[in-house]
Amino acid sequence: MRRRPFALSLSLALSSLLGAAHADEGMWMPSQLPEIAGALEAAGYRGDPRGLAELAEPPMNAVVKVGGASGAFVSKEGLVLTNHHVAFGVIQYNSRPDRDLIRDGYVAADRAAELPANPDYRILVTTGFERITDRILAGARGKRGRAYYDAVDAASKAAVAECEREPGYRCSVANMYYGTDFYLVRQLELRDVRLVYAPPNAIGNYGGEVDNFVWPRHAGDFTLLRAYVGKDGRPADYSPDNVPYVPPAHLQVSTRHVKDGDFAMLAGYPGVTFRHRMASEFAQQVEWQLPARVALYQRMIEVIEAAAGDEAARVAYASQLRSLKNSLKRAQGELDGLRRSDAVRVRREDEAAMFAWLGRQAGAAAARADIAAAQAVLDRAAATRERDQLLAAIQSQTQLLRAALTVQRLAHERGKPDTQRESGYQQRDEALIAGQLKQVQRRYAPAVEKALLAELLARHQALPAAQRVPEFDAVFGATPAELKRRLDALYAGTRLGDEDARLAAMRADAAALRESGDALLRAAAALLPALLRLDDQAKAREGELLRLRPAYMRALIAYRRSQGRAVYPDANSTLRVSYGRISPMSPRDGIDYRPLTTVAGIVEKHTGQDPFDAPRPLLDAIARGDFGSTAEPSLKTQTVDFLTNLDTTGGNSGSPVLDADGRLIGLNFDSNWEAVSASWMFDPRYKRAIHVDLRYLRWLLAKVYPAPHLLQEMNLPAE
């Protein structure tokens, strides 16, 4: 990376006091880094923080979005480092019965051997990040509710359309600080991506689901891809004539050793966090949302398991059960974590202090009025939270009813011009919808769906009248006995269990659907107006919150500034930077986790059975102890993964981890279980991120599954 003289950063000393109070927490927009330069330097960063602020300059333009997650260029010829799990689809796409790249891994001997990714796989290079708040909000000012929402939506779509006029770019509008600011993000879209180097799955995903969220970890979760472009240097679909993309910058993998306490920073595309939500939302999450989710998911799991009476039904619902159990586990983990961190009390006290401070500022009354109005919107939404949870489950956890509702909604949307259709129901979405309708077959058993609906709709029947949806009562009846009769009749009277019938219904127009004699399609037609009405209400609420939340965020930002602290926006899949250090942790009384793991742990965990079936060449290389220059001197063995206190969330997979000089030392791939609640609250005692130690990558490429040409390309020693 580019270095600037140290002296330059001295002029930033005053403004860069900001942020020092929050040394570990923060997913900073690169543009904020000069503002928190003092904190960055105090933490040990040796480069110039202003050098990190420019998205279109090195090193930030070496950080890319890959397959929905993160990655980085690591050579001047378009080599991209990301996670094995982020590139898994590419590896799978190139596997055949006689060439199992998942099991065996892959080393492309030369450029010609690099394997094209699935055609929809993308690498995005962020080239523009422009604040367009005024443009987005110009048409919204003075409006409220749904109108405010529609005005923001229309302005965003227009900005994106204009930006995307140049071929090869994908654009989006990012909402920062909950409607306070809007940024136009412009990304070069590289469409020819190829597989260069993947370790065997038993290295890349060593430990599998068992080790998911687990520290100490021993996975080599990395893969090398290469981006190609047309001979003109511009993005192109795959062609054998394409040439490697020459990135504007790339990161240099470090050849130094790392240890506990070393500075570390990370750049990537974290997905979503809720750190700056209001205290009442924290309370709702901990006191109702998560416990209710745990209870409902637990009940749905019991109902499905009890109703799946034969082997065919158990197979059909295996995936849904696994997904429900995973969601249940995550919800319970998040709940446990937020309780352990006493999140509601901490956030309440922080907010109360902010309000006290705000009361002493000019303009406090207007801000308080907006915040009170936002709270009222949240309170109104909370009044129907039980119903909304049930309706969401009815629409997401059924197969045939969901298919009927989708078909009816599609017919409804087709009545509008394509650009005005609801997102997800546009012409470009129809292939995806058809694919989903085909899949219903494999995931459905009538007895299970009826049992699940009986459970969910009985709960709906038991709600107070103010929450109940009349159309649901009309279709399913108002008593459990009536409900059972209606469900039996609906599922006896539908042909949607046949794939042909579903696809025919999808092709049918609205008029034909209206006349359909299929009981479930008629039920869906009767329910659709209710769902459209609720959807409209939700968008109106969303519009109001877009309008009102900025008062809360501005107060928070001003309050933090009064404390000498900066505020990062909650994560929204835009490029962010966090910094901290390699760090141990104590998960519980009496236990310490060391921050670096070694190959000894691979051998300890090895059982010979998936997911702990370390490949023989790896075990042999460990037994030989031939680690070369990549062995950690203090441990006299090869390290595998390391732990930092960096602030990450989903989407940060594949984020490059840099040292104090901007050299690449690690590759982010997971968090620890104790950090599941970090999407709401960063607790420095428990929040850690898990990275591949790139010395392990170098060793694998040097000694285990050799790729000397790639080490040379990355300017790394041969061993």
Place this chain on the structure above:
Amino acid sequence: MRRRPFALSLSLALSSLLGAAHADEGMWMPSQLPEIAGALEAAGYRGDPRGLAELAEPPMNAVVKVGGASGAFVSKEGLVLTNHHVAFGVIQYNSRPDRDLIRDGYVAADRAAELPANPDYRILVTTGFERITDRILAGARGKRGRAYYDAVDAASKAAVAECEREPGYRCSVANMYYGTDFYLVRQLELRDVRLVYAPPNAIGNYGGEVDNFVWPRHAGDFTLLRAYVGKDGRPADYSPDNVPYVPPAHLQVSTRHVKDGDFAMLAGYPGVTFRHRMASEFAQQVEWQLPARVALYQRMIEVIEAAAGDEAARVAYASQLRSLKNSLKRAQGELDGLRRSDAVRVRREDEAAMFAWLGRQAGAAAARADIAAAQAVLDRAAATRERDQLLAAIQSQTQLLRAALTVQRLAHERGKPDTQRESGYQQRDEALIAGQLKQVQRRYAPAVEKALLAELLARHQALPAAQRVPEFDAVFGATPAELKRRLDALYAGTRLGDEDARLAAMRADAAALRESGDALLRAAAALLPALLRLDDQAKAREGELLRLRPAYMRALIAYRRSQGRAVYPDANSTLRVSYGRISPMSPRDGIDYRPLTTVAGIVEKHTGQDPFDAPRPLLDAIARGDFGSTAEPSLKTQTVDFLTNLDTTGGNSGSPVLDADGRLIGLNFDSNWEAVSASWMFDPRYKRAIHVDLRYLRWLLAKVYPAPHLLQEMNLPAE
């Protein structure tokens, strides 16, 4: 404890070089401690090791055997400290529906409130430990096999009988170094034991089965008892007129703080270890015994679970299943541990080095001949190991068949003078046998017992002829089909399912039993000659090993001495001392266990549900943070348990843990899971012992469940 001037120990410097190579391993006879004085002092012991050698002098005579485990006097008025789980029977015996001492704990307000233990509960004070090898072996010399065994047995019984002539004493002969030496152990038997102080079960057994073998641990596993004697100062049955026993010595609980690395030593009655078994026995344990046990137990569990078709059968077999699963888990843990420590290779290399050394010594040929003969005995035993495993399971895992065999064996033994009856079938054992026969009812279902026998006997049928027992083939048939018919007939034709029938059979004489028409009693009569024959063969092998193993042990002792190391005898429930230090451990790559836990862990683990239902007074006291002088200054909180590298095994429960000055700092109560294999091999990486930190005891007595009078009696500060 008594201190001797430091200068005295200097004279021991030469001999006490011995043992230094093995600083952590060793369950030393107290009489060996002068021999390893140098190692003890190098480890940090500040007293005179010779002071520890005398069993009948302080501090060793303060260490007692309590309810089959260990304990120590802690006041001059007979107060005894042992584990909550060692005194559990006493607590249970004193609990009533309206006075649940298990749940609530107990604090005797004064002497009058101290509650008598169950009448069979004993505290034993070792008063004599005399080497009587010549006397025991005099009659055995020149004999072999069963005759050697019988000569040793007769001499031992005679020595015990003579020793027990003085009332109030219990005596036994301890076999050290596998027949090399014999010691007469003389113990004062205190029969009036009373409950003084027990914490609630949710403290004494916090974590229950879930935390069993677990570190970090948070249990206050202690109880205080008091020994009483008659007014004449001699052991007596309970009487309200009895007076507290005045022990010859007691241990002083320390008021100092302890930390990682501090010297620690422990005295107690470890049960059994196999450390000095031959390399071939290590190999058989790892390569056959443990894997075969795991496989057979797993299969028995499956058979019982499949056959226990109704709720009544499941309840009847719940305890047996729990016990089988526990044994399976332990066997798997021991196997994993021995493999992790590479025990077979380590022992083989050590033995090979010993043989190489032995070959260069005078008299090597005779020693090698004995050792080869011992190996041949082991090889002959191994030739029928599959059969012996099955016969052991048939006799231990059945209820009705076992009852029939017991009744027949008892009738057989009754034909001899009482002193010559087999141990376990003497007059004094008959009450116990009757009790067991009564219990059969609650633990039996015919379908389960038949299924289990079908599995075990089918395996017997499948053995080669050389292993099969003809009487079993005769009774149960030689094919699976025949087996099924015979089992059906046996269980249809027996009345032993009735308690009255079993007790009547027990009362019947041999002649009446011979004429019995009960199918199962007749089967047992047919099997008995086989079992007696196999028993005789086993004793003949045992006799041969008693005769031959000493050559191996003498070679090992001499070889170790040539390395400057001493050899402790394998554990055999006699008083032993181990020493080491407070010690962290790394159970796996990347994880460190701290050696001290704190009350924070009690709160972390608390769920409100058994076994993590910490009592409210404890939680409140923790929340108040009022820890007084017992709080660890470096942690600023109250510690709970600590970890040492002391060498322990089953039977060491309740062992006092002493500091470098002989002050009481801890109470041993468990080992870590990784140490399950330590009965065969001490691996210093993984062998740890878990102790109550007596500062926790002091805090509970001072602040949580106060007993100021007991603190005063133990000469401890009030808080």
